[in-house]
Structures are given as structure tokens and as C-alpha cells.
Amino acid sequence: MAKVKYYYDAENLAYRIIKPVRGKKIGVVLLFLFSAALFGFLCFVVLLNTPYFETPKDKLQAREIENMKIRYEILNHKMDQIDEVLEEVEDRDNNLYRAYFNASAIPDEQRKAGFGGVNRYKDLEGFDNSELVIGTTKRLDIISKELVIQSKSLDEIAKLAKDKEKLLASIPAIQPVKNEDLRQMASGFGYRSDPFTKIRKFHAGMDFSARTGTPIYATGDGVVVAADNRLSGYGNRVVIRHGFGYETLYGHMSRFKAKAGQKVKRGDVIGYVGSTGRSEAPHLHYEVHKNGEVVNPLNFYYGNISAKEYILISKLANQENQSLD
Incomplete structure (x- = not known):
């Protein structure tokens, strides 16, 4: 049962019943409903931005990120293997091939040098996994540079070998009369x-x-x-x-x-x-x-x-x- 409200009538020195206005009551109800909806929406937005509430899209994105991390770990493992093989090739190149043809060895500082000057990885900064992505990208760039240097070195060795073969054939090495x-x-x-x-x-x-x-x-x-x-x-x-x-x-x-x-x-x-x-x-x-x-x-x-x-x-x-x- 709704409460009855009164007001004091000073002219008649008596209390009168306050009769509610029908339109005002509807406005109050609407205002309450709007406030509740707004509050609910704000709570929903807050929940969306907390780690305690995940949408299907968030879950899919999280799985993709985990999958990306695994792929980067596999890539780094493969680069470790490439590094080992490349180091063996570089060692043979310096201490066998280049030594045989009396060519100067290529120092490690030149083979494994990074890239100075402009920050090549600025676009990869500012993300949750920036350190992983930048580190892997740097390794890949250095390996690529090592491969280019090694390729050029082998080209030089091939030329030296060709010249050596030609030199050995050209030297007057037999008697002119049997x-x-x-x-x-x-x-x-x-x-x-x-x-x-x-x-x-x-x-x-x-x-x-x-x-x-x-x-x-x-x-x-x-x-x-x-x-x-x-x-x-x-x-x-x-x-x-x-x-x-x-x-x-x-x-x-x-x-x-x-x-x-x-x-x-x-x-x-x-x-x-x-x-x-x-x-x-x-x-x-x-x-x-x-x-x-x-x-x-x-x-x-x-x-x-x-x-x-x-x-x-x-x-x-x-x-x-x-x-x-």
C-alpha cells in the first residue's frame, strides 16, 4: 500500500492530503529506468576492459597471440640451428678455404655486425610482445647479413680457385723435350x-x-x-x-x-x-x-x-x- 502524504494548509489551519500527479510519476519511473540502463551500460563497458571478462573475439585473439609466441619460439630455435651451421661454414671459410688461397680471413666483427644509425625497429615498439618480435627480427637481419657476406666470400673463393687452376695450368712445368x-x-x-x-x-x-x-x-x-x-x-x-x-x-x-x-x-x-x-x-x-x-x-x-x-x-x-x- 502506497504511503499517503500530507501538506499543511495555513489558510484553513488544517492538513490536506497530497494527491500525486500522474504524469510526474511516469517521469520518475522513466528517469529511474534510464539511470539503471546507463549504469548497466557503464558496468558492461568496465567489464569489457577488465581481464575478468572475455568476449569470444578476445578469446580468439588471445589464442592467436599464444600461437604467435609459439611460432616465434620455433623460429628462434631454427635460427639457433642456422647459427651453428653458419658458424661451421664461416670457420672452414676462414681457416681452410681462405687460408689455402692466401686470402685474408673475414673478422667476426664484420660478419656479425648489427645495423647502426637509424632505428630500424621503431614500428615494432610499444606492443605487449615488442621485445620478442624486435629480438627475433634483429637476429633474422643479422643472419641474413652473415649469409650475404658468406655468399660473397664463397664467390671470391670460387674465383680464386678458378684463377689458381688457371695459374697451375699456365706455369711452365715440364721439359720442352722428352x-x-x-x-x-x-x-x-x-x-x-x-x-x-x-x-x-x-x-x-x-x-x-x-x-x-x-x-x-x-x-x-x-x-x-x-x-x-x-x-x-x-x-x-x-x-x-x-x-x-x-x-x-x-x-x-x-x-x-x-x-x-x-x-x-x-x-x-x-x-x-x-x-x-x-x-x-x-x-x-x-x-x-x-x-x-x-x-x-x-x-x-x-x-x-x-x-x-x-x-x-x-x-x-x-x-x-x-x-x-
């Missing part, structure tokens, strides 16, 4: 008696005495730059440019097999023994030049003779006898 075709080692490198003037003078090569027509072989890969008799004293001569500073000269030939501009391989026949030019008897005069200077050909016969044969040739070549040209 041992079975030799009559004798007539004269070696150094001061010898001139056959015509009998004066002791410097002999810039080695003389191989053999029958006229005995094959003469290129002692290393190269290009024939001369096959003529224009150089006084050498008669018919062939000059081969091997590269890497090496040249060889073959003099007193009876005839040529090679011609200027021709590419030759070690062991190719380039001409035949003769006695043209300033020569006393059929033989091959052979010279080796390195960077424009004559060097002793005896130092290069490691490609086709044994140690015993080398010792014998060395003894004969070092005798101060008379040269044949």
Missing part, C-alpha cells in the same frame, strides 16, 4: 763459354741437344705471341705468353707447328728441334721469363720428371761447359 728424345743436356742457365767467341758470358736459358725434327712441347697453357725468325741469334723461335707474368721462348727450331695468336695447352707440339740462327749443332734453346726477367728453367721441371731425373739434370745443367748458341 727425356727419351734427348742426346744430352748440353748447357744450363748461368755463365758459360760462348761456342763462337770462347768468351765466358751469361747463358739465359737451357740447351737440350736432340736430333733435328725432334718434337718440342709447350711447357704450359698460353697463347703464342711470336712464331718467326726476327730476333737475332735465335733463328726460328716461338714465344708463348702464359699469363701471370710467365713467358717461354723456344729457339733454333727447324720448323714451326704453332702460329702467332694460337692458344696452346701444356704438352702440345709447337715445333721441331733444329739448328737455325746462331747455333753450333741441333738443339733447343729454352728460356723462362717471369715478370720480364729471365729465371732458371730448372726450377720448373716438376711436372713430368722424377726426383732422380731432376737431380741428374741439375748436375748436368750446372756444369760450366760450352753452350751451343
Whole structure:
């Protein structure tokens, strides 16, 4: 039962019953309902922003975040494995490949250096998992840089290997006349008696005495730059440019097999023994030049003779006898 309210009527000196206004009562009810709805909405918003209340969307997002963390952990584990393999490759690169080709090792500071200057990871800051994401991204960037450096190093090693192979093929490493075709080692490198003037003078090569027509072989890969008799004293001569500073000269030939501009391989026949030019008897005069200077050909016969044969040739070549040209 609703309470009855009164008011005091001063004119009549009596209490009168207050009759409620119907419209006002409805307004109060509506105001109450609005206030309750507003309060409920505010409570709902507060609950949505607390960890104690999760919507289906929040739960899905939380699962995705956990899944992302697991994926990042797996990625970091894989990067650990890549690091181990890369370290082994880098160690072999520095201490085996680059050492073999006499190339300077790449220091760890250069291989594993970060990226200075501008903050490359600013866009990844300010999130709950920023530390994890930034750390993983940095590792990935450094590994990528290491791979680029290692790739360039292997490219350099491949070029050095190719050059080394070419160098080994180009060095004049065999005798120009086979041992079975030799009559004798007539004269070696150094001061010898001139056959015509009998004066002791410097002999810039080695003389191989053999029958006229005995094959003469290129002692290393190269290009024939001369096959003529224009150089006084050498008669018919062939000059081969091997590269890497090496040249060889073959003099007193009876005839040529090679011609200027021709590419030759070690062991190719380039001409035949003769006695043209300033020569006393059929033989091959052979010279080796390195960077424009004559060097002793005896130092290069490691490609086709044994140690015993080398010792014998060395003894004969070092005798101060008379040269044949």
C-alpha cells in the first residue's frame, strides 16, 4: 500500500492530503529506468576492459597471440640451428678455404655486425610482445647479413680457385723435350763459354741437344705471341705468353707447328728441334721469363720428371761447359 502524504494548509489551519500527479510519476519511473540502463551500460563497458571478462573475439585473439609466441619460439630455435651451421661454414671459410688461397680471413666483427644509425625497429615498439618480435627480427637481419657476406666470400673463393687452376695450368712445368728424345743436356742457365767467341758470358736459358725434327712441347697453357725468325741469334723461335707474368721462348727450331695468336695447352707440339740462327749443332734453346726477367728453367721441371731425373739434370745443367748458341 502506497504511503499517503500530507501538506499543511495555513489558510484553513488544517492538513490536506497530497494527491500525486500522474504524469510526474511516469517521469520518475522513466528517469529511474534510464539511470539503471546507463549504469548497466557503464558496468558492461568496465567489464569489457577488465581481464575478468572475455568476449569470444578476445578469446580468439588471445589464442592467436599464444600461437604467435609459439611460432616465434620455433623460429628462434631454427635460427639457433642456422647459427651453428653458419658458424661451421664461416670457420672452414676462414681457416681452410681462405687460408689455402692466401686470402685474408673475414673478422667476426664484420660478419656479425648489427645495423647502426637509424632505428630500424621503431614500428615494432610499444606492443605487449615488442621485445620478442624486435629480438627475433634483429637476429633474422643479422643472419641474413652473415649469409650475404658468406655468399660473397664463397664467390671470391670460387674465383680464386678458378684463377689458381688457371695459374697451375699456365706455369711452365715440364721439359720442352722428352727425356727419351734427348742426346744430352748440353748447357744450363748461368755463365758459360760462348761456342763462337770462347768468351765466358751469361747463358739465359737451357740447351737440350736432340736430333733435328725432334718434337718440342709447350711447357704450359698460353697463347703464342711470336712464331718467326726476327730476333737475332735465335733463328726460328716461338714465344708463348702464359699469363701471370710467365713467358717461354723456344729457339733454333727447324720448323714451326704453332702460329702467332694460337692458344696452346701444356704438352702440345709447337715445333721441331733444329739448328737455325746462331747455333753450333741441333738443339733447343729454352728460356723462362717471369715478370720480364729471365729465371732458371730448372726450377720448373716438376711436372713430368722424377726426383732422380731432376737431380741428374741439375748436375748436368750446372756444369760450366760450352753452350751451343
